[in-house]
Amino acid sequence: MAVTPPRFHRLAVRDVARETAQAVSIAFDVPPALADDYAFAPGQYLTLRTTLDGEEVRRSYSICAGLDDGELRVAVKQVDQGAFSTWVNTTLQAGDTIEVMTPTGRFGLGASSPAGGVYVAFAAGSGITPVLSILKTLLRREPSSQVFLFYGNRTSHDILFNEDLTDLKDRHLERLSVLHVLSREEQDLPILNGRLDGAKVRALLTAMVPAATIDHAFVCGPASMIDDVVATLGELGLSSDRIHVERFVSGEGGRPKRAPVAVAPDAPAAHTAVLILDGKRREVPVAAGEAIVDAAIRNGMDLPFACKGGMCATCRAKVVEGAVTMDVNYSLEPWELAAGFVLTCQSHPTTARVVVDYDQV
Ligand SMILES: Cc1cc2nc3c(=O)[nH]c(=O)nc-3n(C[C@H](O)[C@H](O)[C@H](O)COP(=O)(O)OP(=O)(O)OC[C@H]3O[C@@H](n4cnc5c(N)ncnc54)[C@H](O)[C@@H]3O)c2cc1C
Numbered sequence: 001m002a003v004t005p006p007r008f009h010r011l012a013v014r015d016v017a018r019e020t021a022q023a024v025s026i027a028f029d030v031p032p033a034l035a036d037d038y039a040f041a042p043g044q045y046l047t048l049r050t051t052l053d054g055e056e057v058r059r060s061y062s063i064c065a066g067l068d069d070g071e072l073r074v075a076v077k078q079v080d081q082g083a084f085s086t087w088v089n090t091t092l093q094a095g096d097t098i099e100v101m102t103p104t105g106r107f108g109l110g111a112s113s114p115a116g117g118v119y120v121a122f123a124a125g126s127g128i129t130p131v132l133s134i135l136k137t138l139l140r141r142e143p144s145s146q147v148f149l150f151y152g153n154r155t156s157h158d159i160l161f162n163e164d165l166t167d168l169k170d171r172h173l174e175r176l177s178v179l180h181v182l183s184r185e186e187q188d189l190p191i192l193n194g195r196l197d198g199a200k201v202r203a204l205l206t207a208m209v210p211a212a213t214i215d216h217a218f219v220c221g222p223a224s225m226i227d228d229v230v231a232t233l234g235e236l237g238l239s240s241d242r243i244h245v246e247r248f249v250s251g252e253g254g255r256p257k258r259a260p261v262a263v264a265p266d267a268p269a270a271h272t273a274v275l276i277l278d279g280k281r282r283e284v285p286v287a288a289g290e291a292i293v294d295a296a297i298r299n300g301m302d303l304p305f306a307c308k309g310g311m312c313a314t315c316r317a318k319v320v321e322g323a324v325t326m327d328v329n330y331s332l333e334p335w336e337l338a339a340g341f342v343l344t345c346q347s348h349p350t351t352a353r354v355v356v357d358y359d360q361v
């Protein structure tokens with residue numbers, strides 16, 4: 001099936017709200033003419049683009065608004081020495097404009113959510129942002145669903161959207177349980193002290209919600225927490241198609257440090273990539289060792305991409321002729337790989353010619 005690939009528009013910032021000492025949330029004004037382009041599914045993210053110190057910087061941020069909140073809002077937690085997150089937390093203001101890519105990402109429920117299902121979510125730190133959007137929407141739109149949130153932070157001061165979560169809990173007392181697990185603040189219940197590691201996840205589920213009753217689990221946080229939670233859910237018998245994961249950081253921690261391979265202007269093309277985008281075909285020479293996205297950028301083509309680290313899948317496309325090999329893949333699922341989808345920021349052609357279609361879903 002063909003779709004419109006994501007694209008940037010310049011949007012005005014309507015509101016910047018301080019959420020914690022380290023994080024702000026930002027709401028955008030979406031002009032009525034672009035309302036359809038920015039319609040989102042809970043769990044999706046926006047990629048923001050600006051120029052810092054003369055260099056283009058693009059970063060992805062999950063939408064924290066629920067489908068019925070009537071706004072487009074993301075939250076940005078400042079990371080130590082983080083270029084973009086520091087700029088957002090210290091400089092960006094209401095009234096500024098910034099380039100915002102239309103929503104992308106497949107973290108969330110998809111079409112398979114059962115009516116009245118049991119959902120559990122494990123989030124840590126800023127990993128709450130897509131989870132909050134999913135929870136708000138579930139609680140509002142699936143009146144018989146049961147939701148458990150296990151949210152890890154260092155201290156209660158670090159809890160993002162604490163008020164929203166309390167408010168949600170008050171409104172859905174019988175359907176939503178929120179358990180804060182804190183690593184640097186003692187709580188009355190010993191089970192809530194520590195980190196969301198495998199042992200903690202096992203203990204919490206045993207006490208609160210037997211794994212056999214869970215329909216879907218959502219996991220978002222640091223890489224080690226994700227790996228622990230996913231492994232434990234698997235050990236407890238939850239099948240992988242019911243475990244939904246969003247990674248903000250690569251397996252190497254943070255964003256990937258790999259730079260594009262240097263290509264001399266007169267270097268011969270080792271491969272030819274035919275790239276189909278918006279129904280148009282364009283031929284791009286790809287040098288030995290070069291990733292398809294890098295070759296396209298080098299040749300002046302504007303392709304969808306964001307993290308360039310195999311995490312976000314903004315650069316996802318389908319190989320319809322020829323073959324590629326990928327360096328890493330933190331986001332495509334087995335069925336997508338089997339169907340020929342690849343992350344073009346990680347893909348190197350292994351045949352003289354490849355045809356890659358960005359318009360396929
Ligand atoms: C799909 C997706 C959704 C995301 N959603 C959100 C969100 O909702 N809220 C949010 O705050 N962030 C989110 N992120 C992370 C965000 O895109 C940036 O990576 C983050 O803000 C850091 O960017 P920076 O430019 O400030 O740091 P950089 O200048 O890129 O990195 C500076 C240093 O921080 C390390 N670092 C980078 N990112 C992280 C991180 N997330 N945690 C710890 N260390 C890091 C780097 O390795 C480096 O050492 C998401 C990422 C992805 C891929």
Ligand code: FES
Pocket residue numbers: 304305306307308309310311312313314315316331343344345346
């Ligand atoms: S740009 Fe994020 S996976 Fe390729």
